[in-house]
Amino acid sequence: MKGGIGKRATPRPRTYLTIGYDDKDWAKRHGARWDKERKRWYVLGEVSEMLLPYIDSLMGGQSLKEVPEEERQEARARATAARAKPLLRTPPPDDAQADFFVPGVWDVAAKDNRGIMDVAVFRLSKKYPRANSVMTHNLPDGGHVRVASGPDGMASIWDYDIVLMGVSHLTEAMNRYRAGLGEKPGRSFRPHVSEILKFCRQSDGGRQYEAVEAALRRLKQTTVEIVRRQRGKDGRPLRVTEGAGLINDYKAVSHEDSGRVTSVEIELPKWLYAAVVEAEHPEVLTMHPNYFLMTPGLGRFVYRLARVAAGKGEARWSFRLIHERSGSPDAFKKSSAAIRELIKANELPEYDLAEEPGQDGPILVMRFRGSFPTSSTEKAGP
Structure with missing residues (x-):
């Protein structure tokens, strides 16, 4: 305060919202407050883009009861589209540089026997770590996929990019081996962290190196159990259960003074290795490189x-x-x-x-x- 008298801050405007009972906790997390006198929800100052579709003014001054449900949905859709973030992030500055060691992007399809591409074996949100939790997907044959996490949280779909890198290197190595141009690959691969970041189209800076080590911990702790129901040779019903981590073991080497990770060694799980190396016709699918830019x-x-x-x-x-x-x-x-x-x-x-x-x-x-x-x-x- 200068001159003994300070200027009173300009009061922030109130924006009133129409929030249903089931959405109240979610609205609170995004800044909504409850006006006890008017018995309505509101936001002080700038409205979070998550709450834009619920602004009363989008209804043109009409009360909620006067507006048909279809028009309310259209108004909310217009508001959301007006502030929608782009689906693809901007590539890092050195992204366009040619790199002989970056392979094409592959993933294990295994549509019929593993069933992991059409269910999430990882969390899709960065906000909720889901430590020590279980996620279960029921399958059409009566079986299920059970995903369990450890104390450091469930692996995210972004952590899984490291698994995609392992599959991609394994696929490229097997293509060379089948063509007589190289040796049969093992289950372990040893990329430099900068190679991981380049493969995932991430910038090489900030805390990205530490993030790689944290991702490896979550991948190691996240286990996938697949239960299938099938018939034995004698016709009797069988229940087959298989379980494994998203990766097996890993080793990270870092500078002790800075903590900066330089290289890692990752061992891929047996089922993934078998799907690429031992199968007569490997069930792998190419992935578009822009997959890594999707936010x-x-x-x-x-x-x-x-x-x-x-x-x-x-x-x-x-x-x-x-x-x-x-x-x-x-x-x-x-x-x-x-x-x-x-x-x-x-x-x-x-x-x-x-x-x-x-x-x-x-x-x-x-x-x-x-x-x-x-x-x-x-x-x-x-």
């Missing part, structure tokens, strides 16, 4: 789903099934809104997205760009 975890999951379900054609999955298979802790309503944001942005690598009505709710149509539309009678899921 929403759900967007990454939908792209993976499109690769295994649609391929070079088209596939349809219900919003409900995507919500269940993604393992999202959010309510179905929020997941549906997030899917519609992906559709509006239409920036998914290789695939166009559309929504169409279904008997049991909305359907997401995933269509490879350049393919022709097919009949809408396809199944809404696997």
